[in-house]
Amino acid sequence: MTQSPMTPGIAANRLSQAEMAANFADIAPRFDRHEAMVAADRCYFCHDAPCMTACPTSIDIPLFIRQIATGTPEAAAKTIFAQNIMGGMCARVCPTETLCEEVCVREVAEGKPVEIGRLQRFATDTLMDKGIHPFTRAAPSGKRVAVVGAGPAGLSCAHRLALHGHEVTVFERRPKPGGLNEYGIAAYKSADDFAAREVDWLLKIGGITIRPGALGSDISLAALEADHDAVFLGIGLGGVNALTIPGADLPHVRNAVDFIAELRQCDKSALPVGRDVVVIGGGMTAVDAAVQSKLLGAQTVTMVYRRTKDKMSASLYEQDHATAAGVKIIYGAAPKAITPAGVEFAYETGETFVLPADQVFKAIGQTLTLPPIAKDGAKLARRSGKVWAGGDCAAGGEDLTVTAVAQGRDAAEEINAVLVGAVG
Amino acid sequence: MANLTSNFIGIKSPNPFWLASAPPTDKAYNVERAYEAGWGGVVWKTLGSEGPPIVNVSGPRYGAIWGADRRLLGLNNIELITDRPLQVNLDEIKMVKRKWRDRALVISLMVPCDEESWKDILARIEDTEADGVELNFGCPHGMAERGMGSAVGQVPEYIEMVTRWVKQYSRMPCIVKLTPNITSILPPAVAANRGGADAVSLINTIKSITNVDLDAFSPFPMIDGKGSHGGYCGPAVKPIALNMVAEIARHRETRGLPISGIGGVTTWRDAAEFMALGAGNVQVCTAAMTYGFKIVQEMISGLSEYLDAKDMALSDLIGRAVPNFVEWQDLNLNYVTKARIDPDLCISCGRCFAACEDTSHQAIAMSPDRVFTVKDEECVACNLCVDVCPVEQCITMVELPKGSVDPRTGRTVGDYANWTTHPNNPAVAAE
Ligand SMILES: Cc1cc2nc3c(=O)[nH]c(=O)nc-3n(C[C@H](O)[C@H](O)[C@H](O)COP(=O)(O)OP(=O)(O)OC[C@H]3O[C@@H](n4cnc5c(N)ncnc54)[C@H](O)[C@@H]3O)c2cc1C
Ligand SMILES: Cc1cc2nc3c(=O)[nH]c(=O)nc-3n(C[C@H](O)[C@H](O)[C@H](O)COP(=O)(O)O)c2cc1C
Ligand code: SF4
Numbered sequence: 129m130t131q132s133p134m135t136p137g138i139a140a141n142r143l144s145q146a147e148m149a150a151n152f153a154d155i156a157p158r159f160d161r162h163e164a165m166v167a168a169d170r171c172y173f174c175h176d177a178p179c180m181t182a183c184p185t186s187i188d189i190p191l192f193i194r195q196i197a198t199g200t201p202e203a204a205a206k207t208i209f210a211q212n213i214m215g216g217m218c219a220r221v222c223p224t225e226t227l228c229e230e231v232c233v234r235e236v237a238e239g240k241p242v243e244i245g246r247l248q249r250f251a252t253d254t255l256m257d258k259g260i261h262p263f264t265r266a267a268p269s270g271k272r273v274a275v276v277g278a279g280p281a282g283l284s285c286a287h288r289l290a291l292h293g294h295e296v297t298v299f300e301r302r303p304k305p306g307g308l309n310e311y312g313i314a315a316y317k318s319a320d321d322f323a324a325r326e327v328d329w330l331l332k333i334g335g336i337t338i339r340p341g342a343l344g345s346d347i348s349l350a351a352l353e354a355d356h357d358a359v360f361l362g363i364g365l366g367g368v369n370a371l372t373i374p375g376a377d378l379p380h381v382r383n384a385v386d387f388i389a390e391l392r393q394c395d396k397s398a399l400p401v402g403r404d405v406v407v408i409g410g411g412m413t414a415v416d417a418a419v420q421s422k423l424l425g426a427q428t429v430t431m432v433y434r435r436t437k438d439k440m441s442a443s444l445y446e447q448d449h450a451t452a453a454g455v456k457i458i459y460g461a462a463p464k465a466i467t468p469a470g471v472e473f474a475y476e477t478g479e480t481f482v483l484p485a486d487q488v489f490k491a492i493g494q495t496l497t498l499p500p501i502a503k504d505g506a507k508l509a510r511r512s513g514k515v516w517a518g519g520d521c522a523a524g525g526e527d528l529t530v531t532a533v534a535q536g537r538d539a540a541e542e543i544n545a546v547l548v549g550a551v552g
Numbered sequence: 553m554a555n556l557t558s559n560f561i562g563i564k565s566p567n568p569f570w571l572a573s574a575p576p577t578d579k580a581y582n583v584e585r586a587y588e589a590g591w592g593g594v595v596w597k598t599l600g601s602e603g604p605p606i607v608n609v610s611g612p613r614y615g616a617i618w619g620a621d622r623r624l625l626g627l628n629n630i631e632l633i634t635d636r637p638l639q640v641n642l643d644e645i646k647m648v649k650r651k652w653r654d655r656a657l658v659i660s661l662m663v664p665c666d667e668e669s670w671k672d673i674l675a676r677i678e679d680t681e682a683d684g685v686e687l688n689f690g691c692p693h694g695m696a697e698r699g700m701g702s703a704v705g706q707v708p709e710y711i712e713m714v715t716r717w718v719k720q721y722s723r724m725p726c727i728v729k730l731t732p733n734i735t736s737i738l739p740p741a742v743a744a745n746r747g748g749a750d751a752v753s754l755i756n757t758i759k760s761i762t763n764v765d766l767d768a769f770s771p772f773p774m775i776d777g778k779g780s781h782g783g784y785c786g787p788a789v790k791p792i793a794l795n796m797v798a799e800i801a802r803h804r805e806t807r808g809l810p811i812s813g814i815g816g817v818t819t820w821r822d823a824a825e826f827m828a829l830g831a832g833n834v835q836v837c838t839a840a841m842t843y844g845f846k847i848v849q850e851m852i853s854g855l856s857e858y859l860d861a862k863d864m865a866l867s868d869l870i871g872r873a874v875p876n877f878v879e880w881q882d883l884n885l886n887y888v889t890k891a892r893i894d895p896d897l898c899i900s901c902g903r904c905f906a907a908c909e910d911t912s913h914q915a916i917a918m919s920p921d922r923v924f925t926v927k928d929e930e931c932v933a934c935n936l937c938v939d940v941c942p943v944e945q946c947i948t949m950v951e952l953p954k955g956s957v958d959p960r961t962g963r964t965v966g967d968y969a970n971w972t973t974h975p976n977n978p979a980v981a982a983e
Pocket of ligand 1: 221222223276277278279280281282299300301302305306307308309312313314317341342343344362363364365366385388412413416498518519520521526527528529530532
């Protein structure tokens, strides 16, 4: 090893292979059977359970946990997948601390919720490891639907449409399907190539073809509408908010999402990272860029957020996770200028300071690009004519994997109702 | 998804999970919600004769015992049969049955032990179009003192007599519900069979006191400073019920008599166990009262997964374990096992050590760094360590192969041989 965390500038190979492997290993490995049984035993099987209401896909959580407790994790998995076909990914990436587990009656009573996310993973992994796809397609309906974007929203929609017997073509502009599951989520949350394995498993339903193609350049919405009975847009947020301060276009300044996308696809030791890294922003993307910089071997990583701690969109759990990884978080400071050596910030009260930085990541929010249909605020309307939209690109809900899955599924149900003539 | 359709003495239901006659089946509101939740059938809360309805206490009717984390393990009640007017029940039954043709609806009955009373009630329920009747010879409190319920169920002659009346005055399939408050379940079951019962169901509740209030010095549930015995049910009674079901299933005179298994059924696994020991279907009360009607979904998915995994039809399961339910003297005395502790699963709590060292055969060794191992030369294979270990599958029983030497006895493991031929058996020595 010639490089180390102390090596100045932007450098690859700061850590040994072993350290790198340990850093990017599965952050919350699957429960073994004993752990699952103990965790499942804590569920009270609440009536009209708060966890179920808090889940954007309304998984029947008490039922699936009872199915685990009675030794039928495969049945538990079916309960999960019936509501959320990406229950496997959601079990890994959902911020459960702000969703189901936050409202668990045992969290309220004892400060220790039933570990719903990890139980969900135990169940879904059990079934998926057996290679079982628990759904069969209805007889072909003869209807054709185009889905744009093979992220969680698009794939969830495609799966539900295929289930109903429709013929689905998914157009994706990136080389691999999966959307941010493949190119965004922190590597240690989706270890062992889970995103790709999940897509392969999901496609076993049949009736779904993924084709390369970018809406706007290769294909037009008008053509899709002409060729299909319905169109679903799950294109996510393609753009990033611009940082308009001096030095923002210097070569050591990068979009956090691009850095993360590269990290997810490359051999991690080969990925260069700064010795002193500064991340500007306060969301999940900022946390992931900061933490993963640290895991790649950066010596100091500082996340600077312009507002107060409670306004930060990354949850308290995520913030703790970052600080535990060695990231320093500074609240209430806005960037003023970037130089090749560092970033100057100013507190709301006017005091300024400079952080040395070999590398700067911008994580100040993503935006919708290419809005081809009616908008609802800054995002797409969920439906306009025969075009539906869901996930990050569409109005309503938080920008989370699980929300994308829910909106994709619900759009598919609406499309199905229209195609079979139940509603207009 | 396995086909769970059930045909119990000609009564069809989409699955073999019925609600037992009790508060969950007390009225149309409950029963319809139960059907919506997926229950295959119900036995309506026991009806009595025409006349002023019976009266329940207005203080607590339940006592309970709990396991860890306050899990309800046993429930005791002093509730009587329905306290609603007969005609209200009959009207509701008729309405519900018409609406839910595919579900089973059986009426539970308990009237005084004379021919006229039974003739009269059977005539009155005829018009409801219910699928069958269940004779409640089981309730151990309140009604027994009035010469009904378990007071009938404890006298085989009465059981036979009443069953005959019912078969004489009604075309409906007749299930006789037995009380466990007897020394042997066989005479009551035989009596029901002789009386012409189409099936028996068991168990009803067991006479019990769950606890005593140590300030008021009264059994609980306490009504104004006093308590009376109640009827015990829930997971705690399952072993008693399973044994009684199995005894009837294998007894020469009652073999083949359809059985509806009741007592502590809480999960699909409990239901499958009852069925393997001869029950054609199961009835549930306490589990529904503890967790709500929705638990049937777990029973349905679990039983279906199990049957699919075993590639069995529901009918293949019923009675499948009965031939293996034998007397002690038929057990193989040359079957030798030893406990094995999996060091990877062991969490070093030491409970197996305490149990074996203090109360069994001093067959577990403990190292200074808390590694636990079984001493084969001491282990009698009692299974206590397995039962007290908090980690499932951590301690297992491993069979010694035939021909190997048991280090405890120094004897070679031989072929099947039981007590009837054992040299220590005085009966054998006498020959
Ligand atoms: C760094 C990062 C970390 C995150 N961590 C979490 C987390 O831990 N937990 C969580 O719940 N959420 C997390 N999120 C949010 C989550 O990833 C998104 O909410 C979710 O992926 C949205 O799904 P989607 O299908 O709407 O969009 P995307 O996942 O963005 O998928 C959109 C797809 O459409 C394709 N596409 C876009 N435009 C076109 C076009 N014109 N033609 C064809 N194809 C196109 C894209 O290539 C992509 O494959 C994170 C997001 C980021 C950026
Ligand atoms: C509150 C209560 C009331 C009951 N009432 C009746 C009844 O009216 N008729 C009857 O046959 N059994 C009655 N039972 C007995 C149940 O039907 C059932 O046999 C018993 O509870 C065992 O099943 P379980 O362990 O699933 O509860 C009652 C049980 C309870 C708990
Ligand atoms: S369950 Fe509680 S609230 Fe309901 S009737 Fe009984 S005592 Fe009253």
